Amino acid sequence: MKEKKETKNKWITKDLVRTYLPILALVFVVALFAALSGGTTLKMTNIKQIMLQSCTYIVAGLGIIFTMSLGNMDMSLDGIVCLGGCLGLLAAESLGSWVVIPVIFLVTILCEMAIGSLNILLGINSVIVSFAVSFFGKGVAGYIIGSRTKSLSLPGSLSFLYNRSLYFAVTIVAIIVLSILFHYTKLGKRAMAIGSNASAAKASGIHVVKYKLLAYLVAGVMMGLAVTLVVLRAGSAGATSGSGFHVTVLLMMVIGGASLTGGTKEKVYSVVVGVLLFLCLENGLTVLGVDPNMIGLIEGIIFLGSVTLTFDRDGVPYIL
Amino acid sequence: GCGNNKDSEAADSQTKDGGAGTVSESGSGEEDSKAADSDISIGVVIWSTDDGLGADSKTALDAVAEDLNVSLVYRTGSYDAESQTTDYENLLAAGVDGILCCVINDTSTDDLLKICEEAGIPMQIFFRNIMDEDAYNYCMASDLFAGYICEDEGGAGVDMVDELLASGCTTFGLLNREAGNGVIDRRQAGVMEYLDEKGLTYYVSTSSNTATATDMVDATDQLLAAHSDINGLICSSGSNGAIDAIITDLQGSDIKITSFDTPVDIPGSFEAGNLVMLTTGAQIDPVYALINLYCKITGKAKSDTPAEYGSNYIYMKSAEDAATYEQYFSEFNTYTAEEVQGLVEMDLDSFVAEMGNYSLEMVAEKMK
Amino acid sequence: MEGKVVLKVEGLNKSFGPTKAVVDMHLEIHPGEIHGLIGENGSGKSTVTSMIAGCLKPDSGVMIMNGKRHEPKSMLEGRASGICMLLQEKGTINHLTISENIYLGEENQFSKGGIVNRRRMNQAARKVLESIDLGHVEPSHLIDELSFEDRKLVEAGMAMKEDPKILIVDETTTALSQKGREVLYRIMSQMKEKEKSVIFISHDLDELKQVCDRVTVMRDGAYITTLSGEEITVDAMRHHMIGRDFSDGYYRVDYEDNYDHDTVMLEVDHVNLGKALKDVSLQLHKGEILGIGGLTDCGMHDLCKVIYGLVKPDSGEVRLPQKEITIRNSTQAAENGMGYVPKDRELEGLMMAASIRDNINLMSMDKVKKGFLITSGSTRKLAEEQVDMLRIKIGGLELPVSSLSGGNKQKVSIAKCMANDVQIFIMDCPTRGIDIGVKAAIYCLLEQFKAQGRAILMISEELPELLGMADNLLIMKDGEITAHIRRSPEVSEHDVIVKMI
Amino acid sequence: MSKKIAYKAKNILIAVAIPLILYIVLLLAAPQAMGDTQIFGILRQAMLPAILAWGVAFACKLGLWHFAAGANVITGIILGAGIANRLGGGNALIAISIILMCTLIGLLCGLIYVWIKVPSIISTVGCMLILESVSALAWGGGGVSVDKSYGIFNGNVVVIACTVICCLIAYFVYSRTKYGFNLKAVASDIKVAEQQGIDVRKVKVISFVLVGLFSGFYGVLTLGRSFVQNPTTNMGSMDMVFNAIMCFFVAAAIEKRINLIAGVFIGAVTVQLIKFGIVAIGISGQFNNAAVAIALLVFCAISSESGPMLKLRSKLRVSFDRSRA
Ligand SMILES: Nc1ncnc2c1ncn2[C@@H]1O[C@H](COP(=O)(O)OP(=O)(O)OP(=O)(O)O)[C@@H](O)[C@H]1O
Ligand SMILES: Nc1ncnc2c1ncn2[C@@H]1O[C@H](COP(=O)(O)OP(=O)(O)OP(=O)(O)O)[C@@H](O)[C@H]1O
Ligand SMILES: [Mg+2]
């Protein structure tokens, strides 16, 4: 009995260390840049700015973690942002400013649900489907924009929505709601179970198709929110909107410790930590005035370094 | 300065130190003992500093920045409005005193300006005018908007069509880029409007924005294969080697080419026989923009309202033009340090006149 | 023969984190013998043999083979020194052809200048297939086309073509039908004739008694004793394994009709499914243990899946008369009190990388949730209850299930259903690969369930347990129910086997 | 025997169905634009992307995401051609230098991946960032340019010869060597493959090296077209990878019917056909991406063996039979 207790403790510490490593990395990066820049990066305005920047990514990441926990990587975000933004603003132009938000949500939900249902229907890897949806979104958006002479912009009557407090409030509510949804309800637990072993989940009476689609629905809703935040912030949308968004979000999540293969080890906080880590890095490098050509080098090395330290190699014996 | 290569290294390291100093000082508001203008830093938001035009612009900007004793902080790689917003925020955190920006999305110009207004620093855009009416009105009414500079893209497009017509072309092929890049959009629109106006036949091939040289040549081949009657080609962009590739690809055919971007070996390209016109020299645009912004930052603004300038394209139509260009534009330091100071001191009218003077001949004259 | 030793293992130790899997193990293998290795689940058999074969590295201890130190760094080195192992788990690779599988890692044999000659490889593979009675199979086809059993046999063929000095057979027979077993026994006796040795791991004591020359017993990772010749009796083996005498009461002792004949819990009505099931009908009553027996491919495993809604039948239906429900999918089945313990627990039953707690809670989310929240406190409580109740041997609730031994994995698989208060159990080979200690525990549980009025459908390939436990026994053959046997002390195994074949 | 041939023919027909249908549609829609020269042009244009895609396919097959493949090409060209230029190199030297440099970079990416043991998607994105930076910093920035005489690498003969060589290398490596067998084994079941004594790490590293090698060939040929190679930064090289991955996806979708290497070429041809068709018919080129995406999904749909698709197909067949009857 005593031995059992001991072994338990051992495991807790090991896991705890891994859990907190991304946070440690975040603290380290913040401290490093604070020291190098003589405290500039720690100024309140700068911190607020980083938090503001983080909102869109966190909200998007919170949605994607659901599909990721299914073991389905999503490479479609750039296309969805592009298409959602463009169609939303297009609709606003002809139907009135408030239409933009419902249209964006409609587009993003349709896109994500399309990925989910094609994934189920065709039985092919979600990455392929999401690639296709991304290409499709970009193509259609480009087509729309290309045939116009005037670029798309946010109706002035909505620009009041772009303010810090609203962004923070939305993001914090999203984090809380999604954490509960992900860690403390059937929806999240079952999505993770499907990611761990879909046939076991099915044999345990989990309606795999339904919960997969629900996970994609959540992703769609959160992407809708994220695209809305992007559009409000950018004030416009165009054929290049969202470029690189998918890779950035994925990188952020993995740096924060999310598992690419899904399953029960997925954690919501890895989204938050990863996003902040990434943005602090970018912000810090800019503040230090590093040559943009060097930034890639430094970022690359730091990515590799931090992921090497924090990546959980336990659950995945063979790393993809 | 042509001759101050040695000094430049020293100055370089100095500006870097100065830059870092600025960051902490402007933030903490400490009193500063250096010369007033030694620690001005300006953020430059540009698509990239690696492709042909981007790299030339950076070279030209760095040369002038050195003369002005300004440090530049570049942000590259943002291809949408959201990322440019982030760039602005990060530059402000870095404590820049002004931002020079090539806006990606026309309609977001006013939103970007608002960020600067919040921080109380001026902003200047280059390679762009503002087409969106609301954005234009907002910017023009702002105290912190230094102005915009752009080439007459549409006009250049018209000239290209005319040049092709003069060399006997009847049917046109347009190698366009995906919509989204304001300046390229404008070129394309200018060309197409003019072609429509004249009732000429033309076919369009559109490549993605990150098209490589190979993609662009393939696009050319496809366009020509699909429409064998094309005999005039207009390339709206291709500074990543694409234009070189297209010129080589078409060598020997009787298809005439005009391009907005320059190949590496310009005289050689003209000698190859197909090229009839190039527009170039645009790297001066950010230089004028920088000077204008610098004046605004140092309180010597050239005008009370935002300045609207047009900068000249340099047209090249023969190998001789090209040789002249090669000879005098190798370093892109069109103006000496004294001349830069002169430009700073100039009043608005002379500055505009100076910009209007900018041409192949003028540079050749100066360089002699 | 005496005195000569091919392989000697001395003082072998191995731990996985906190788990001490093997402690000071001792083993001697003679040439030309079939050496049985037995022990309860998790007693370290697979670990010992894995170390011998080179898949695992011992923490300490020596292995001596033919007088030389035996320290294989990989299975390849192990193979090179003449030791081949048939794994407990799957050992072939889907999407490759049979010949590619057989010569995996040895393609150079057939290559000239780096280019592999497929034709020669297929020819060689055909010979290997003939040696395991699979001569009719085309080696250039994908291995996916073979049944699980045949794939296991291909593995045996793969091992034999190496002409090993020692062949390790780790619970391979559990996956095989009688026919497959015969092939394997023949291979083993061939080894014996050639003065080579076999290490044979199985939980089937009768099988061990028949096949083995000597049997080594392990308990808790340690060496207990080695029995030879006449000493090998089922009782002796049982005694040494458990560490105490095993009383009777292994199976049920009662023979009276003690279930509720009037309450039908589950009704299968004229179900057809391709070639696997032909017009199958049955009724499962409250408190009844209904056994289904037959050969592996008789369709009984497919029947489980149909009943639980995992596979849609071509025609016919599965009903729950008490709830007036027709089963359409597994979700509906689970919601209406059914539970399914699949045959292949690693692939279908468990989330291997997930924690024990998560696995146990998998089916019971509706039960543990408060409002719409599932708190970690309630999930832990449920998991702890089940671990205590089924006496699952674990190192901690948060450890992944993959760290457990086979038997304990099976217990987790059952605990998962138990946690959800399942009323109708569909158990597909519930004691597959499980030692007698756990087996007895599971039988005990079944009796308990029965007493509580739950209904149990038990599919099994082992006749004794069916006869010992079932109230009613259905025998299937080629997708049809061919016989119905009522519980009575008179029925003998022989009578049943006749009906199966 | 004839049955076997018929079976094979049917498979091949299904595999090339999409490009074939596209071709026929184009022939009907724009007959003037579908002459022999155009067909040759399309095939020739498919060659370069196919070369890169063959390389990337080796990584993709293993389930590795090689996002650094584009950066591998660009940095390989810049460093390789740069070194050769500084050695006063002729065209052959430049080509060899590029191939060697690309292969070396591939090897480094592979080693980094196995050393740090993080998912390839991360390690290669890291590598990509570093490589792009190196490409921008190398030789003081600005990339490299080569002499016009290097244009021989754009000649039809050279391009076709290179493609054939690459195709043969890819085919033999994938289908006929020990490495190819091991690759497929690791791709299907890494755990068992390891137990069978296959050095999984080596297989993975070699796949990265192969990506590097094919990047090298691709680089040599593209440089022959453009004579200059500018550096790319900010993940700009990723588009190249996505296009190559697209070809692999197509190939993977029809792998059961036709060899992966041939499938990659079919994928490349399909993409070119779509691009060509869009120009020929006169739809806006913006629609390229969307059309490619749809084609990919169609490929996946016809080869899919998922339950719902099989059911759908059998239903279609039944109704087809009925309508005939
Ligand atoms: N993988 C693990 N191995 C060992 N101990 C663990 C592990 N995970 C959690 N624990 C420990 O178990 C105890 C209970 O944790 P708890 O169940 O509350 O985790 P939790 O993260 O809140 O659960 P959940 O994520 O399901 O909400 C804690 O002391 C925790 O540190
Ligand atoms: N890879 C592993 N990681 C952690 N623990 C392990 C691992 N493999 C085995 N163990 C532990 O070592 C012990 C012995 O396992 P082993 O598989 O050898 O048992 P076994 O006798 O074969 O049991 P069974 O008959 O159930 O298969 C078990 O307690 C198991 O938990
Ligand atoms: Mg075992």
Ligand SMILES: [Mg+2]
């Ligand atoms: Mg075991």
